[in-house]
Amino acid sequence: MTMNLFRLSSKNKPVALVIVNRALSLPLLDILFPSFFRICWCSYTVDYRIDRVCERFSSQVSYLPIMRPAVLVLKRLRFTQIRLQHRSACDVAVVGGGIVGLASARELILRHPNLTFTLLEKEKELALHQTGHNSGVIHSGIYYTPGSLKARLCVRGASLAYSYCDQKNIPYRKCGKLIVAVEREEIPRLKALYERGLKNNVKELSIIDARAIREREPYCRGIMALDSPHTGIVDWRLVSLTYAKDFQEAGGSVGTGFEASDIAMATESPASSTEGLKFPLVIRSSKGEEVRCRFVLTCGGLYSDRLSEISGCSPEPRIVPFRGDYLVLKPEKNYLIKGNIYPVPDPRFPFLGVHFTPRMDGSVWLGPNAVLAFKREGYKLYDFNAKDFTDALSFRYICLSVCFLSVCLSLIHYSSQ
Known part of the structure; x- marks a missing residue:
């Protein structure tokens, strides 16, 4: 699939750049980016010295040490609206273009290539909300009750996520995680997490002492920690957009700007419409558009309860909206944190706690709280x-x-x- 990349000239007019395969080719510099969307990039440079490029265009690019020298990855991409024509009728409609909807649509179309699929998203772009608004961690499966579905899916999902990123050349970092006890009262809970992780078949877990903590994280202080080397970080939005590409290449249709306002049985009688027989369900948008289908899968994220309600099902459990705030370390202080650093979870609260998380763009976040x-x-x-x-x-x-x-x-x- 071809892609157009533009930069803005001094007169704010788009100037086309040359595309070679899936990368923008500039002298002595390769820039990797998702090649299946149109992208607006405000500026570019031919300076091959990475430190100068990062200093000059820090809002656009960042250097990833895990990649080969002279490779930069776009940090902030401005996606132009891509309004893909969705089918007016299909076998299966997936409502919701976040990571759950995209992953589900991709898996369904790969398993059932003879069916027609349409994915509907209310925003102008895919994966804009919860998919990208998180810490970006690939969890290893330590926290969950042994034998539970969540435990099995997390451990298996982490392995599949790494494999998929390798297959699709999606950057990630296995930077590991320390769950650090700073008081002796936390040690029994830390050891319980260790036992839980072993029962969940999490790889290479170990309990380390204060000296080993300093070796792993020189600026971290604690009396004991649980070391999980297979925890990593990734840009989940980039993963989701790659799912979207797979879905489209398999024949799936994507419609953006389609906010589902009603999901119901079609009203046509068999005598007046054969379409009502073949595609008995209708999804209506807030703009009056309609999509007919045989099956509907809703993956609405923060609107899951409302989608359930408009389809005639129970809205329970209700969504309780919480916001998480983060602090960001100053760039000159990023060297203080090498991997994920978590506290021992407090059993009184349903959260993992405020933690340090390195990001794929090189920044380090501290958070989140819950408000x-x-x-x-x-x-x-x-x-x-x-x-x-x-x-x-x-x-x-x-x-x-x-x-x-x-x-x-x-x-x-x-x-x-």
Whole structure:
């Protein structure tokens, strides 16, 4: 599939650049990027000295030491809107273009190549929300109850994620993770995590002492830690966009800007419409568009309960919107952190705790906290949506979520720190 790459000239007009295979070819410099979307890049350089390039265009590029010298990866890509024509009728429609929807659509079309598939996404681009708004960690499967579905899927999923990234040349780093105990009261919980990880078949787990902690993370202090070398980091949005490419290459259709407002049985009688017999379900958008299908799979992320409700099913369990805030280390301090550093989880709260996480762009994040949000996709402090706020205040909603809200209230003071 061909791709057009543009830079903006001084007159703010797009200037085309040359594309060779899947990379932009510049003198002495290769820049790798997803080659299946149109991309606007505000500037480029022919300077082959990596330190100068990163200093000059730090908002666009970053050097990844795990890759070969003179290779840069775009850090902030501005995707132009790609409005792909979706079919008006298909066998299977997947509602939701995040990582769950894209992975599900990809797997379904690979298993059932004789069926027609359409994926519908309400945003102009794919994988804009929870898929990219997270710590970007590939977890190894330490935390979950042995034998549970979550434990089995996490361990197997981590292995499959690494294999897929290798197959598709998606950058990742197996930088490992330390779960660090700083007080003696935490040691029994740390050892319990170690035993749990062994039962879950997590590879190469070990308990290390204070000296070994300093060897792994020179600026980290603790009395004991659980070392998980197979924990890694990746850009999950890039993984998701690669899923989208696989889906399209297998014959799948993607429709963006399609916000599902109703999922129902078609109203045509058998006498008036044969389409009503073959494609009995109709998905309507907020703009009046319709897609007919035989089966619907909803993967709506933060809107899963509402999609369930408009399809005639129960909206329970309700989504409780929380926002996580992060701090970012100054670039000159990134050397302080080599891998993921986590605290021992506090059993009173359903969170893993505030942690240090290196990112694929070279930055280091500290977070997240957990703050009740007044908008489901509200990433800023003052983001507000009247319907989301009303849902949060409804008596029935509070009754269903009283335990979760009590946790929220007990953690409010963290948001001010």
